[in-house]
Structure formats: structure tokens, C-alpha cells
Amino acid sequence: MGRSLTDLAVFVAKRLLFLIPVLFGVIVITFFFTHVAVSNPCAVWFPRAKPAQLAQCAITFGLHQPLYVQFFKYTANLIDGNWGNSPAGVPVLPVIAVALPATLELVLASLVLMVLIGIPLGVVAAQYSGRLGDHLVRIFYLSGWATPTYLGAVVAAILIGPFLGLPTGGEYTSTPPPFAQVTHMSVVDALLAGNLPWAGDALVHLILPASVLAFVNMGIATRMTRSSMLEVLPLDFVNSARMKGLSEFVVLYKHALRNALISTTTVLGVTAGGLLSGTVIVEEVFAWPGIGSYAFSAITGYNFSGTIGVVIVFAIGVVIGNMIADILYGVLDPRVEWR
Amino acid sequence: MAGSGSPAPSAAPDEGARARGPSADTLPPARRSARADAVAAAASQIRRGVVSFLRILWANPLSFVGFVLVVVIAVMAFLAVVAPGLVLLYPPNQLSTAYHEAPSWPHPFGTDELGRDIYSNVVAALPIDLAIGFSVAGISLVAGGALGLVAGYWDRPGTLGGVVSVTIMRLADIFLSFPSLVLALAIAASIGRTVDGAIVAVLVTWWPYYVRLARGEVLSVKHQPYVMAARAAGVREGRILLRHVLRNVLEPLVVYFTMDVGTVIVVISTIFYVVQVLPYPSATPEWGSMIQFYQSFLSTYPWTVLAPGLAIFVTVLAFSLLGDGLRDILDPRSRRAQSEAGSAMLVARAEE
Numbered sequence: 001m002g003r004s005l006t007d008l009a010v011f012v013a014k015r016l017l018f019l020i021p022v023l024f025g026v027i028v029i030t031f032f033f034t035h036v037a038v039s040n041p042c043a044v045w046f047p048r049a050k051p052a053q054l055a056q057c058a059i060t061f062g063l064h065q066p067l068y069v070q071f072f073k074y075t076a077n078l079i080d081g082n083w084g085n086s087p088a089g090v091p092v093l094p095v096i097a098v099a100l101p102a103t104l105e106l107v108l109a110s111l112v113l114m115v116l117i118g119i120p121l122g123v124v125a126a127q128y129s130g131r132l133g134d135h136l137v138r139i140f141y142l143s144g145w146a147t148p149t150y151l152g153a154v155v156a157a158i159l160i161g162p163f164l165g166l167p168t169g170g171e172y173t174s175t176p177p178p179f180a181q182v183t184h185m186s187v188v189d190a191l192l193a194g195n196l197p198w199a200g201d202a203l204v205h206l207i208l209p210a211s212v213l214a215f216v217n218m219g220i221a222t223r224m225t226r227s228s229m230l231e232v233l234p235l236d237f238v239n240s241a242r243m244k245g246l247s248e249f250v251v252l253y254k255h256a257l258r259n260a261l262i263s264t265t266t267v268l269g270v271t272a273g274g275l276l277s278g279t280v281i282v283e284e285v286f287a288w289p290g291i292g293s294y295a296f297s298a299i300t301g302y303n304f305s306g307t308i309g310v311v312i313v314f315a316i317g318v319v320i321g322n323m324i325a326d327i328l329y330g331v332l333d334p335r336v337e338w339r
Numbered sequence: 340m341a342g343s344g345s346p347a348p349s350a351a352p353d354e355g356a357r358a359r360g361p362s363a364d365t366l367p368p369a370r371r372s373a374r375a376d377a378v379a380a381a382a383s384q385i386r387r388g389v390v391s392f393l394r395i396l397w398a399n400p401l402s403f404v405g406f407v408l409v410v411v412i413a414v415m416a417f418l419a420v421v422a423p424g425l426v427l428l429y430p431p432n433q434l435s436t437a438y439h440e441a442p443s444w445p446h447p448f449g450t451d452e453l454g455r456d457i458y459s460n461v462v463a464a465l466p467i468d469l470a471i472g473f474s475v476a477g478i479s480l481v482a483g484g485a486l487g488l489v490a491g492y493w494d495r496p497g498t499l500g501g502v503v504s505v506t507i508m509r510l511a512d513i514f515l516s517f518p519s520l521v522l523a524l525a526i527a528a529s530i531g532r533t534v535d536g537a538i539v540a541v542l543v544t545w546w547p548y549y550v551r552l553a554r555g556e557v558l559s560v561k562h563q564p565y566v567m568a569a570r571a572a573g574v575r576e577g578r579i580l581l582r583h584v585l586r587n588v589l590e591p592l593v594v595y596f597t598m599d600v601g602t603v604i605v606v607i608s609t610i611f612y613v614v615q616v617l618p619y620p621s622a623t624p625e626w627g628s629m630i631q632f633y634q635s636f637l638s639t640y641p642w643t644v645l646a647p648g649l650a651i652f653v654t655v656l657a658f659s660l661l662g663d664g665l666r667d668i669l670d671p672r673s674r675r676a677q678s679e680a681g682s683a684m685l686v687a688r689a690e691e
Contacts, residue, residue, distance in 0.1 A: 021509075022516045029543065030522065034529040037536075138401065146655035148605045150612045151630060151648040158637040277520035281609065295521060299528045300614060307525045314518035322516070 003337055008327070011338035015323040019316065026315045027078070027308060031071055034304040044302045045087040078312075084305025086298070092309040096291055100313065101184035102171065103283065103290030106213065107275050109206050111268070113214035114221050119264060121218075122225025123252055126260075129230060137226070141219035149278045152212045153285035160208070167205045169287040172198065209286040217274045224267040228260035262333045269325020273318045395668045402664020408657030416465040423463070429456040431463035432620050439640050448646035451633065457646045460624040464647070467623055468654070471534075472604040475541050480596045483546035486511070487553025488588070492561060492580050508554065511547035519544035520606060528614045537610045541603060552595055556588035563587075590669040598662030601655035608651055626651050 038044060042057035049057065058064045062073060077084065083092040118141075125137035144152075161168035171186035179193030187206065190199035232238060233256055241255045242248075279292030280299075287293070291310060298306030330336045396403040418426045428445070429435070435454035442449045448457035490507040493500025526540035560566065561584055569579050608627030611617060619628035626647040633643035 018512075018516070021513050025513045026517055026522065029517075030525050033526045037530040135401065142656055142659060143652070145659060146601065146605075146652045148609055148612075148627070148648075148651055150609055150627070151644075151651065154630065154634045154637060154644065155648070158634070159641065162638070273518055274520075277518055280521060280524065281613070295524075296613065299521075299524050302529070304529065307529070311518065311522055311525050314521045315516065318518050319516050 003330070003334070007338045008330075012323065012327075015319065015326075019319050022315055022319055023312060026311050027075065028071075030308045030311050031074065034307060035067060035070065038302070038304075041087075041302055041304060074308075083309045086303045086306050087301075092305045095294060095306075096309055096313055098184055099289060099291040099294050102186065102288060103276075103279050103292055105185040105187065106206065106209055106279060106283070106288060106290060106292075107272075109210035110213035110217070110275060113210055114218050114268070114271070117214070118218040118221040119225050119257070119261070120253075122222040122264070123229055123257055123260075125222065125226040126229030126233060127252060129226075134226075137222065141222040144215045144217070145219040147216055149212070149216050149281045150285070152216050153209075153282045156208050156212045157285050166208050168208060171202055171205055171289060173201055173205075209282045209288055213275055213278045213282050216278060217271050220267050220271055220274075221264055224264045225257075225260055228263045229256060232256045232260045258332075262329060265328045265332060266325055269322045269328075272321025272325070276314050276317045276321070392668060396664050399664050399667060401660050402667065405657045405660025405662075405664060408653060409661050412465065412469065412654055412657060415462060416469045419462055420466050426462055427459040429459045431460050431624055432622070433459075441640075442642050449640065449642035451636070451640070451643050455620065457643055460620075460629065461626070461646050461650045464624040464626050464629065465650070465654075467534075467625055468604050468608060468651075469600075471538060471607045472600040472654075472658075475538060475545060475603045475607070476596050476599040478542060479545040479549050479599070480592060483511075483549025484553045484592055486546070487550040487555075488557055488580065488585060490550065491554035491557025492584060494558075507550060511550040514544065514547040515551065517544055520609065523606065524610060524613055527610045527616065532614055532616050534616060537607060537614070537616050540610065541606055545603070548599075549592065549595070553588060553592060556591055557584055560584055560587045591666075594662050594666045594669060597665055598659045601658035604651065604658075605655055 034041075040054060040058055040063060042049065042054045042061070042063065046053070046057065055064075062070055065073075074084065081093060083096070085091050121137050121140065125134045128134045157168040160166075167173065177190065177193075177195075177198055179189065179195055179198070181189045182192055183189055186202035187199055190196075190202050229252075238251060238256050241251045246255075276292075279288075279290060280295045281292070282288070283290045283292030284296040291313060294306065295310035295314070297303070298310055327338075330338050396406050415426050423430070428447075432455055435450070435456070437446065437450045437454045439452055440446050440450045440454075446456050446458065448461060450456055486507050489500075490504040490511075494504040495501050496505075523537075523540040523544050526543060527537045530536035530539060566579060566583050569583050570576075574582075608625070608630075611625050611627030612631045615628070615631070617623060617625045617628050619625065619632040621628070629647040630644050633640075633647075637644045
């Protein structure tokens, strides 16, 4: 094992192979709970249906078959690209495919905020270790940690948004936009269409949901930056940088942070799960047309195919997020070998 | 003579009893003081432990705040179950004509549109959230910790233990890659939408963190000289695991558990918020359900949402501050890393 491109390719392939047991696991678990706990979901979907209609409904959805037959049919269909239908008959996969880019945009925006705010805060905390600045930063990131996503989202949407005059719902002020939504990422689509006012509008709509998501997930990155900075700061190369007469800013952010960032990157990969999960709440509250709000409606609306579908996509997201973090880790630290 | 003779036989059995075995009040003076000394020594050791515990907490003001808050929260939760009259101002969900009153002395957190006292409902919700937080984190600690202990201790490849160890760790790795909150929501929504269902849903995704943590700690402990010394002295493996290894991996697990109680409360209240498990108003109010119910009043009567929100916030903060402090107390490594003196010590050791 080493650091060549082939090593990287082998590493990526291994990680993608790991997806197979993970996906099998989530599918089995979600399928089990959705199909064993609820004997005939038709009764939940159509509360006023007569028994004969319920039997007909069970046949339509294949629910009269033994569980293992249902499971094998479902998995076979999944591989074929047929992820089932919602109770209302809407296919799951096309909905997810359209919603996914919007969620990616939101998650990336909050990642940018976490990096731009969370990491410098960690540096400040390390710089003033044990003093007021350290305590203030600690209070800030612990506040985010202690705020449930739904509370932060509701307060931001109802109190903070109107107070600051920021929009609190949707991707644009009016939908649909006067251009083709090629990528389904609001800002990117507007930029592709060369429509700057709409791009600005989309960006403004992104601020609140992305900030909420970043605020509640930021703690771990700040904390990690702080502790690895504390490990790096007493080392010789930092002292020699100071002795060379470099400004404290350059010493902290260019010399020390570069080495401290290595462990922060891994932790950012771990937050991928938190960020993705957070979208379920944030997108629902901010009417963001992504996979999170779809997950919310599928989970609460007994849409079992939709539920399994979103769980699969989220699981893929978590594994890939961790993989990207590990790759970045290798890029940042020349000592790391991919294996 | 008869008069003087009669006491003698009665004294004899007494003498015999004394000879047969010392009872608590008939111990010879020397041994009695030895036992008292031991008790006193233990008591002073505990007292010293408590004092140093409090002193270290005191040195870190935020952790001290966390400790005090956890104690207050625990006492309030206990009283809310045992003697509700002491901590609740009104019975939960009691209606009144004080509609939408802002916070005041009679109603510290205000009232809602039917005159329910928000403070009383927030406090009445304390036991259920706290109990779920403790039980989910506790079950995960015991189950995950035990699995991690086994996986870390008997991990030699090619043995039965090695196979078990690899199986446990692969399973834990797979579960760690699950999107835990989404999966928990999905399970809770389909399992029957009960409190038990919500607990099961969180547990399914919660245990592997403890497996990872426990295994890592065991791996770092099991090659220590004192473990080898115990083995060389012929101590049985199971006993080494429980008396020597477990005792030394327990501290990081307990620290993680302390912080985890707060995390579980956030997750469980999110489940209650999304999946209407205990739709508010119900006989047992719950913070997530309260926020879900009152959220449309946030701009007009903000206290209805902010009060339960503050309750979650403070509870979670209290547990993580306390956990932070416990880590500093129990783990000398992190204490050293955080203090200037520590780094000086490291430098000195490197120079030796």
C-alpha cells in the first residue's frame, strides 16, 4: 500500500464494496420494521376502506405474499431501478433523483459555513486556551450542540428570519424560476442561466437553513480544531516560525492550522451523517424541496417504499461522506497511506 | 454460700459466649479500634475523593455549573414523580382562564391559549425525557460495552474468540455507517408509534458507538504489565477481564455515557417531534411534542416554544459540561494536554 493513484483507486473500490453490507443491513432492518410491525398498511393508508377493498389493496401491493417473497421481490426491483411507489402511486426513485441535488446544495453550503466559521473559532479557542475567548467559544459550540435541530430551525424560521428580513421558505421568492432547472441546485441553475438576480435570490434563501444546519453540527469541528491546535502549538516548528518574525496570524493560520486541520478533516466526515440527518428537519421547516423534506413526509405518512428509499440514499451519503474525508486526510497528510 | 454461689453458674455461660466468638459489642478493644480505623480511613478516603472531585470541578467553572445543573435536574425529575406538588405549580394540563399570559410570578413560563401553565408542563415532562435518556444510554453502555470488551479482549485471529471479535466489529462498523437519526425515525414511525417503539428505534442505532469505544480502550489496556502480571500469577481470564481490564476501561465509557444522556434526549425528542408518539397535550407532556404543538404560536406567544426548548437546551448542556469535567478528572492524558504545565512536563520527559 502506498500513495499512488492505483492505491487510491483500490481504497475507493474497497470503500464502495463496504456499501454492499451497509445497504443490505439498512434495507433488511427498515423492511423488517415496516412490514412486520404493520401487518396491512392498506388499513393505515385508507382508513375508510371496506374489508374487500383492503384485500384488493393488499394484492395490488403484493402484501398477501409471504414476507421473504416480498423482500426478494423488493430487493430485485431495487436493483432494477424500481424503488416502489408511494401509497398514492407515485414512483419513489424519480422523486428522490430530483430532490437529491437540492439537498446536496444545502449540505455543501452548511459545510462551507462550518469550515469558514467553525475552524477559525477552534483556532481562537486554542489561542486563548483557558481564558475568556476559550470559554466564549466553548459556550458557542456547546449551544449549537445542545440545540435540537428542530428547535433551531423553528426559531430561525419564525423569529430570526423575519427579524433579519431573510426569506424563510423555498429556494426562490417565486417558483418556478424563468429558466430550466438543469441541475436542481438553486444557485447553480440560476448561474448556468446567467441570471444573476435570481442567483442572488437563491443564495439569500440558502442562508438561514444552511446556518441552522451548520450551527447545530459545528461543535465537533470547532472542538477538534481546538484540541489538535493545542497539540501542535507547543511544537518546535511553530516556535521557529515565531522566531523568524512571522506575524501571529501567519503562524497560527498558515503553519499551525495546516497541521491541526488533518484531524479536523476526519471529523468533518463524521458530521456528514449529522448534516444529512439534520436536513430531514431543516428542509421540512424551510420548505426546501430536497430529499430531507421528502423523507419527513414519507416517514410520517406511512410511505414505506419512500421510507426505505430515503434511508438507502442517506446510508450511501454517510459512507461516501466518510470516504471523501479519508481521501482528504490522505491528501493533507503526506505520511498517510491509503488502505 | 448459696447466695454467693448462684451468680457463678450464670456467669459461666456468659464467659463461654465471649470465648466462642466476638460479637460486635464484645470485641476486644484492640480489634474494635482496628475496624473503626478501617471505616474511618475509608470514610476519609471517600471524603478526600469527593473534595478533590469538587475541587477539580470548581477549577473548571463550566463543568461545575454542569454538575450543579445535573443535580438540580435529577432532583426535580425525582420530585416530579414522587411529590409533584413540590415542584409543579399546577397539575399538568390543568386549564384555566389565564389565556396566553406572558411569563410572570404565578406563571414563570407563561400560559397557552387554554390557560395551561407552561412551567408545570415543562417540569412534568422532565422525568420521561430523563428516564429515556438514561435507559437508552445505559442499555447501550452495558450491551455495547460488553460486546466491545469481548471483541477487544479475545481477538487473536484463528481462534473462536477471533471469529467472534471480527463478527462483532464488522457488525458494529456496518451499524456505524447507518444514517442513525433517519433510521431511528423510520423505525419509530413504522413500529407502532409508541414510547417503547421510539426507545427500540434509538437503541437499534445506538449500541455500536460503545462497542468501538470499549474495544479501543481494551486494546490499549490489555498489554499493560499489570494484566500480564495477573496472568503470570495464574488469575483466570474471566477474572482478569472483569477485575483488571474492565475496571480500567470503565472511566472513558462513563464519561461518554454522561455526555450521551443529553444526546439521546435530543434524538428522542426529535422522534417525538417528527413522529407524533405522544401527541401533546397528553397525560405525560414531552418537550419535543410540546414544541411541535406550540410552534405556530412562536411569533405571537414565544414562551410556549422557548420554555420547553430551553429545558432541552439546559439539560443537554448540563450533561455535556459535566461529561467534559469528568473527562478532565478521570483522564490525566486530556488534563495534561490542556494545561501549559502538561506540555512543559512532556518536553521535560522528552529531554530526559
